[in-house]
Amino acid sequence: MIPSRLWALAALVALAVVPWVLARHQLSLLTDLLIAGLFAMSLDLIMGYTGMVSFGHAAYFGLGAYASALVLLHFAQPVPVALLAGALLAGAVAVPVGWFSTRATGIYFAMLTLAFAQFLYTVAYKWRDLTGGSDGIAGVPKTALFWGGPSLTSPHAFYFVVATCVVVSLFVCLAVVRSPFGRALQAIRENERRFTSLGRDPRPFKLVVFVIAAAFAGLAGALFAPFRGFASPEVMFWVFSGQGLMMVIMGGIGTLVGPILGAMLFILIQEVLSSYTEHWMIFTGVVFVLIVIFLPGGLVGTARRLGARA
Amino acid sequence: MRRRDFLKISVAGAAGTSLLAAPRYLRAQGPIKIGMPAALSGSYAQYGIQAKRAADLFSKDIKAKGILGRPVEFIFEDTAGDPAAAVRKAQKLVEKDGVKFLTGVALSSEALAVSAKCPEWKVLFMSTINGAGALTAKSFHRYFFRVNTSGPMGARAISLYLAESPMKRFFALGSDYAWGRDSAASFTQQITAAKKDIVGSDYPPVGTKDFASYIAKIRQSRAEGVYLALPGQDATIYMKQAHQFGLNREVKPIMEILELENMKAVGDAMVGAIGSSRYPFTVDTPKNKEFVKRFHELHGMYPDMFDGETYEGLEWLAQVIAKAGTDDVEKVIEAWEDSTYEGLEGPFLMRKCDHQAVQPGFAVECVKDPKYPHPIPKILATYPGDKVTPKCRTEEFS
Numbered sequence A: 001m002i003p004s005r006l007w008a009l010a011a012l013v014a015l016a017v018v019p020w021v022l023a024r025h026q027l028s029l030l031t032d033l034l035i036a037g038l039f040a041m042s043l044d045l046i047m048g049y050t051g052m053v054s055f056g057h058a059a060y061f062g063l064g065a066y067a068s069a070l071v072l073l074h075f076a077q078p079v080p081v082a083l084l085a086g087a088l089l090a091g092a093v094a095v096p097v098g099w100f101s102t103r104a105t106g107i108y109f110a111m112l113t114l115a116f117a118q119f120l121y122t123v124a125y126k127w128r129d130l131t132g133g134s135d136g137i138a139g140v141p142k143t144a145l146f147w148g149g150p151s152l153t154s155p156h157a158f159y160f161v162v163a164t165c166v167v168v169s170l171f172v173c174l175a176v177v178r179s180p181f182g183r184a185l186q187a188i189r190e191n192e193r194r195f196t197s198l199g200r201d202p203r204p205f206k207l208v209v210f211v212i213a214a215a216f217a218g219l220a221g222a223l224f225a226p227f228r229g230f231a232s233p234e235v236m237f238w239v240f241s242g243q244g245l246m247m248v249i250m251g252g253i254g255t256l257v258g259p260i261l262g263a264m265l266f267i268l269i270q271e272v273l274s275s276y277t278e279h280w281m282i283f284t285g286v287v288f289v290l291i292v293i294f295l296p297g298g299l300v301g302t303a304r305r306l307g308a309r310a
Numbered sequence B: 001m002r003r004r005d006f007l008k009i010s011v012a013g014a015a016g017t018s019l020l021a022a023p024r025y026l027r028a029q030g031p032i033k034i035g036m037p038a039a040l041s042g043s044y045a046q047y048g049i050q051a052k053r054a055a056d057l058f059s060k061d062i063k064a065k066g067i068l069g070r071p072v073e074f075i076f077e078d079t080a081g082d083p084a085a086a087v088r089k090a091q092k093l094v095e096k097d098g099v100k101f102l103t104g105v106a107l108s109s110e111a112l113a114v115s116a117k118c119p120e121w122k123v124l125f126m127s128t129i130n131g132a133g134a135l136t137a138k139s140f141h142r143y144f145f146r147v148n149t150s151g152p153m154g155a156r157a158i159s160l161y162l163a164e165s166p167m168k169r170f171f172a173l174g175s176d177y178a179w180g181r182d183s184a185a186s187f188t189q190q191i192t193a194a195k196k197d198i199v200g201s202d203y204p205p206v207g208t209k210d211f212a213s214y215i216a217k218i219r220q221s222r223a224e225g226v227y228l229a230l231p232g233q234d235a236t237i238y239m240k241q242a243h244q245f246g247l248n249r250e251v252k253p254i255m256e257i258l259e260l261e262n263m264k265a266v267g268d269a270m271v272g273a274i275g276s277s278r279y280p281f282t283v284d285t286p287k288n289k290e291f292v293k294r295f296h297e298l299h300g301m302y303p304d305m306f307d308g309e310t311y312e313g314l315e316w317l318a319q320v321i322a323k324a325g326t327d328d329v330e331k332v333i334e335a336w337e338d339s340t341y342e343g344l345e346g347p348f349l350m351r352k353c354d355h356q357a358v359q360p361g362f363a364v365e366c367v368k369d370p371k372y373p374h375p376i377p378k379i380l381a382t383y384p385g386d387k388v389t390p391k392c393r394t395e396e397f398s
Helices: A005-018 A026-048 A058-075 A079-101 A106-126 A153-178 A180-191 A192-197 A202-228 A240-252 A256-274 A280-294 A298-309 B003-019 B046-060 B083-095 B108-121 B151-163 B180-193 B212-220 B231-246 B260-270 B287-300 B305-324 B330-334
Strands: B032-038 B072-078 B101-103 B124-127 B145-148 B171-173 B197-202 B225-231 B252-255 B274-277 B341-342 B348-349 B363-366 B376-383
Touching: A005 A026, A005 A153, A026 A153, A026 A180, A026 A202, A026 A256, A026 B083, A058 A079, A058 A202, A058 A240, A079 A106, A106 A240, A153 A180, A153 A202, A153 A256, A180 A192, A180 A202, A192 A202, A192 B145, A192 B305, A202 B083, A240 A256, A240 A280, A240 A298, A256 A280, A256 A298, B003 B197, B003 B305, B032 B046, B032 B083, B032 B305, B046 B287, B046 B305, B072 B083, B072 B212, B083 B101, B083 B108, B101 B305, B108 B124, B108 B180, B124 B305, B124 B330, B151 B180, B151 B274, B151 B363, B151 B376, B171 B180, B180 B197, B180 B225, B197 B212, B212 B231, B231 B252, B231 B260, B260 B376, B305 B330, B305 B341, B305 B348, B330 B341
Parallel strands: B032 B072, B032 B101, B101 B124, B124 B145, B171 B197, B171 B225, B225 B252, B252 B274
Antiparallel strands: B274 B363, B341 B348, B363 B376
């Protein structure tokens, strides 16, 4: 078994080198994959480590996208300001939503998150003066790295911003789940009653991790808006939340790295197959079912199990 | 076990690389490529499919001579009507396939998102379906061209017709999203300017299945005509229910766009409805008769609005590329501005100031004709281009 540090180093080197060998389209695709990966990873934080299945995670991605789009379009601030705005708005909205939703568990939690997400979607859809309604906000520019700094319009420059955000977020999330706080989360996942009987209230823990996850989803959304140049209500729709769940399960629940790979696989299937057939969703579904049946634990979970057996 | 581990990973890696590294050929004198990021699946698939049908016929027609002696290649991508997917697909077409021309985008929301990226990509966007007025007004840029009749132009045509009709009282029913609300607003403004009354308005959500309460409200308002801006299936459901309630006999249905698709789905209950049409296949010009015949031979059906409009766009684009003598985007833009084209339904002019094609507008009525298997649009009035095209870079009319 190759030590995981070596893997991490190899991945970092690959991320740094790969843009110089890829064609322009492949680089755009890779940027897209990384953004989707960050979104799926943030969902894994609550789903994999705390056992809270959210059906409304796209809402925070969408909030991040709108915040970032508005900051870039109307205030022409540097990209990091927009990223911060996206993460903060998503985190801030997650506080009341999380406060209500964490009162319930299991399917009731899932339904509450779905309801709040659809509510936020409707706000984005209807508030035409601010969000452009169903037309969305188009023409979001990629501004500079800092005030008076270099522009991020080149595909390479923006790729490195995205890659840096994803790598840093991954390390932060790893630190979170390995901290005592993270251990507490896993204890809640394993047995919430026992956790309570040990004299701790699980709700503050759940609320905090919900907000952290939302903030990272917001960051992903905030990267998405300047990358694609627009934000529209579709990015907040429940379908996207559902796709997030699929990405996490395909990659491996509770592994953080897995969902990033799962998101990449998901988008790649969509990207390649939809060029050939309108029925690509059938194939996505088949792959999903096959992974769930034959690779329990997803890509990374299975790889680890095979590695451990060696 | 380490070996198996390695094998698995290398197989996965190889699969990933081969997916990413699809062949990329950039021959200078290869085919002229036209990218179509169209909605081919999902609720709006009918519009993408129309664009594809038109492209199929155009490919067949141009096969022998090509453009500038070069073959024409269409590359289709399915966006499922999602703006995020539309931008990703368009970017793939531009960066990987090297297309210089994008068209066939179905929804206005997709068009606004894709169009905003075109100056960055230096690629020409030709709209043949998108109605949103903003595309040639607030969001206009020089890489965008609209060959089709816009939403405000359609509302204008039907308003001109109604201004001369004896009807005085109208109700506006628009779907609760950008197109529905914009159309209803545009209609209200123009009808009021014609000294007629709007006696009520309402905005049902997209995907409404039961229109009973709206029908009751329309009946209560004692309107003589009801203006409807409902998309595809919503219009079909509304027309069927209004027919069952007997409303269509009391209140004249006036559709923002009177589509063949709806006439086929609703059947006889649709007869009597009036509305505007961006391209009615019954236009009596020699060129159109030829087109309808060829279209019917290939697809076994009569062309709907966007079949016709997309075909016109492609033919005009080919004409402009031939005129420019190159497929260089900047030169094509210059050649297209202020150029004219003989369209299926009459003369077209590409205005330089906002790249909106000036073209005739139509008020039509749905009628039964024993020669056709379904009701067809009969032309009630034709308005010349300068009467139905808004002032430059606005959504207003003089």
